[in-house]
Amino acid sequence: MPTRLHKQVGKTKVAAMSQSDVSPENPAQLAEASVRRAVDALQQGAGQYDGSAVEAMKQARAFFNSQNLYAQAATCAMNLGDHFWKKEDITRANDYYEAARNEFALADLDRQTADATMNLAMVLWKEGDLGRARTLYLEALNFFTSQSLDHDMASVKVSLGGVHESAGEHDLALAAYRDALAYYEKHDNAKRVDQCRAGIGRVLLYDDKFDDAEPYFTAASTGFKDREETKQYGDCLVALADIYHAQGRNDDARRTFEEARRVFAIK
Template identity: 25%
Template structure:
């Protein structure tokens, strides 16, 4: 709605002017007679016209443009402010070694900083700082450094921000500029608050407060609000309420809606953290009320200035027109009315169309978000199923390893028993039992089950053997690879000895040799190393 407010307002003003043209038989119009005219703007405009009447004093004209630009910037009319700053620069020309140029360049940087255009803001502040160094203009250098620090703070580059702010503070202290020292201390405190280094933040905030204490100024309100905010963040709610309450009282005296909104909002946060939600809600409502009042006042001020600019320009054009002709034909008036109404209709239709288009776009975005959520939920279920499958296979592999160990143990025990029987010569079954032992030994030497175990292991840990081989300085034997796989399954030396059909001492020796081939710290466990691969 804000986008189309300006055109509708201009249309209404044009309609009023068209109606007033029927009575325009005077030869001059008093610009200051409009009820809605902004007196500050009119005074600045008057000073500018007076400066222009003295073309031999370009710096005076530039100063008038600068003051008018500052007024525009204070109202948030950045385009108009930039226009005035550029006109002032045109008057200065190539004389960049002038303090007026430094002020102008800094103000242009402030506009870019307000619009979060950090690259251009930094460029202007740096250029100004270099110029002040050449001019040996310490105050301008301190201001430029402080602005550079603020620029880096907004970008989150706190180290650079602190460096420039501390340089600025040193210069202000050398100049004994109390206002500069106070504001820079507050800026440094704000950076430390962002870094959550609250001890340093309190130190700089209290230094700033010593300079602004009992001044009943906006600067004092800012420092008190910062102190209250820091106490709240460190859990000292009593002092937080005290300092923020003091800031609120001064802001009420100053009738500063912005500071009142900030104070009530901080009080609401403190009460909420204390569990007093009734007071928190009441303070939040107060903050909203002041925010609305502030926006309304800002809009009214901007509207009055724009209206005054428009009326001034229009009435100046009317004066010129009245000098050339005394009447405007009724046909031209009617044609203008039709054009104005047509333009109003077009703007209304365009606004309605854009509104419907925006709603449709929002619906499409909501649908895409729902689809994306459904897809993510589906992938989450699939991932969970895969994890369950891996867990199941891991458990199966462990059971398979234990089964293999148990089978080998049984076969070994059976083989030893049969050997004992076969050693008894008075038995007739000696030859037959020997054959049976031979067959069992033969089965123990088969690698089929190892092949099946290897395939099963690779399904669950496909990259393990490759990673283990890559980490070793020398090539690993098949026996060492088998030992590594069994360690990966977190089996004990006794269980591994049973599976490999060796003694536990042999397993310990094999583990020691394998460890020497791998990049393992002496304090780390071999089993943990294998599991983490």
């Protein structure tokens, strides 16, 4: 899920402008100032600012499109997509990410197009359109691979692993998660390492490979607990309880399940 709003218009960051800084004879400056104010308002969270900020962003986007300034228009669309995704308005998030993807492509900004493609794939996955989500993630992966952008490749593979997992494509899910795990272990990204471990564990558990799945959940649960990621820790405990039960370790299963109940009760 996006965690920040996009402050860039095209390749240049929008400067903080006051009304006195903006020439009324320069519509582009006015639009960029409007974008900046809208971003600042949206970042303050929900409440009375949302309506006016969103409207300002829409108006700025309309202006940029009228001038064929597609990079700027796409940046507005990305901001709006982020906003509606955070609001759990999946339909409008989809529409704006799709628009951003198309407009970045019109501006010949391949990297930004790939980023928008990732966001659109995320929404489609949420909507259950696994086929198109897979296609778009693979499209982004192909671009990042062509540019040797290893960090972005690993990020796509985590998401792609999730889509394959949701589609029951277990071999493909394992391959994606394991590729990403190798990268994140090499670069000491503990949070991502544990996400990959949990993903691998889930897929192995689906196939009743209890002994193989156990060490992945055990290692992931330790990291989630240390970082106080309560839901993820609880999910690992539930999986471990299932594994212990299947292995005939009933005392361990009961103890672990009770710990999971306690964790979810305080979440």
